[in-house]
């Protein structure tokens with residue numbers, strides 16, 4: 001599974017980090033960091049994160 | 063697992079789209095048709111009062127739409143979308159629908175996802191120059207009404223979230239903006255008086271004028287609006303008026319079926335529409351009890367709710383189509399909303415509007431950009447949290463703290 005976040009869209013809402021904290025984190029500067037190739041076991045949470053991103057910046061591929 | 067049963071989803075916005083996706087996720091294999099009144103595929107509304115309204119002038123509705131369309135999931139590749147033809151009536155007993163264009167559809171399971179439309183002010187005066195903001199076409203119309211060359215006089219009627227966002231965005235674009243609100247301060251009903259007054263001062267410092275405690279009596283002008291006459295006798299200059307005075311639920315198509323449509327569509331905790339068979343409701347119009355708070359059914363007009371309700375409603379409907387009882391586990395989603403106004407970001411968890419007491423826990427409401435945290439309480443129970451300009455790194459803890467603090471009945 002591949003995760004792509006369109007960082008031009010991302011506004012650091014942090015909703016993804018609530019849904020899938022193992023994959024998405026907000027760093028101390030308040031910006032998003034994420035694992036672009038998470039384990040397949042994370043799929044449900046990653047899809048949830050993509051659903052709840054207010055600006056729909058998260059794309060899940062494969 | 064059902065393979066033949068047909069589900070029709072009425073309403074092709076966030077809630078309708080998520081319902082179709084979640085029906086597939088819940089294992090429903092039969093045909094799904096999503097019927098929408100708007101000619102557009104599902105798109106995201108929040109940017110319409112923010113980024114999209116603020117985007118440089120020009121561009122056709124299609125270009126605006128492109129920026130906000132939801133991506134299509136592979137799991138819904140075979141979902142049929144019938145757009146631009148609203149459902150006019152439903153016969154729930156027979157399991158049939160008829161559209162305005164006269165097309166008849168039969169269903170085995172029905173998802174009600176027709177959401178809201180803006181309430182209009184019933185005051186005399188010219189129509190041209192009056193706007194609302196709910197759809198991408200509304201947004202295009204409002205943008206097209208703003209003179210590209212110079213600042214316009216804009217009157218926003220209503221100081222709820224959408225009114226405040228529109229005022230802030232148009233102010234950022236350089237327009238002269240006045241907000242008129244008859245009852246209370248900006249967003250006061252939801253965030254309480256202290257935070258409302260603080261946000262008001264912040265917006266005023268940018269040059270937005272608030273006229274509180276005044277109602278609109280008439281729009282002044284011959285063939286287009288030139289001013290707004292208030293019940294205080296004052297007339298405000300206006301090239302453009304935006305009415306943001308709340309919403310009406312789009313439920314007329316369900317009339318005549320004996321449903322409780324007094325405020326949206328009444329459902330049980332599993333989102334099943336009362337007395338209607340295999341019918342669920344999702345999104346802004348679903349009035350369901352949330353045991354996080356109490357057993358009173360309420361509608362919640364937040365962006366998080368279509369996704370949460372669709373997930374649960376899809377499971378409920380899939381079970382009903384399989385002839386099984388829906389999962390009785392309490393459905394207790396934590397409502398959440400955000401709002402962007404100038405350099406402020408408000409983020410809420412829970413239901414601050416239910417509170418009888420507000421506590422400022424961190425920061426100074428006189429200096430919102432420095433970060434403020436407020437908690438909301440009803441009879442001593444924590445029912446909501448509002449964070450203004452706090453680090454997004456804290457969202458997760460704030461939300462979890464909230465979910466943990468309220469006992470589930």
Ligand SMILES: Cc1cc2nc3c(=O)[nH]c(=O)nc-3n(C[C@H](O)[C@H](O)[C@H](O)COP(=O)(O)OP(=O)(O)OC[C@H]3O[C@@H](n4cnc5c(N)ncnc54)[C@H](O)[C@@H]3O)c2cc1C
Nearest residue numbers: 073075076077099108148149176177178345346364365399
């Ligand atoms: C300008 C704006 C800004 C917002 N900003 C925020 C924000 O910052 N944060 C936040 O939390 N929330 C925000 N919201 C709220 C959020 O967008 C809504 O909660 C969400 O859109 C609700 O989705 P829904 O699918 O339930 O309803 P809707 O989006 O109202 O969709 C209902 C759809 O059903 C269609 N329909 C109606 N009648 C029929 C019929 N008879 N037949 C077929 N189709 C029909 C309608 O045309 C519409 O497309 C905002 C809303 C607006 C309008």
Ligand code: SF4
Nearest residue numbers: 010011013014016053
């Ligand atoms: S939810 Fe969306 S906007 Fe927010 S941090 Fe994640 S990707 Fe960015």
